[in-house]
Amino acid sequence: MNYLLKASLTLEYLIYVILGVLFGMGTSLISALYPAYKASKLDPIKALSLLLTVCNTIKNCSCL
Incomplete structure (x- = not known):
């Protein structure tokens, strides 16, 4: 330790x-x-619709 x-x-x-x-x-x-x-x-509309689609397929999603 002393060498440090x-x-x-x-x-x-x-x-x-x-x-x-x-x-x-x-x-x-x-x-x-x-x-x-x-x-x-x-495109924001397509991105949000994809996010909602993914969240609807997962049951307890807290992404929104």
Whole structure:
């Protein structure tokens, strides 16, 4: 445990930390923006009617 306090942050580790943070940010942006982009291309009336159809087929649905 004492070796963790004496360790210095080298450039190599700093690069890995920055790459990890950038990868996480990129993944979260893609996973948030891609479904939103697909949803923006849908016709709202058709999307709501499909949602109601799916909810009517499932008995205890709390989606609305």
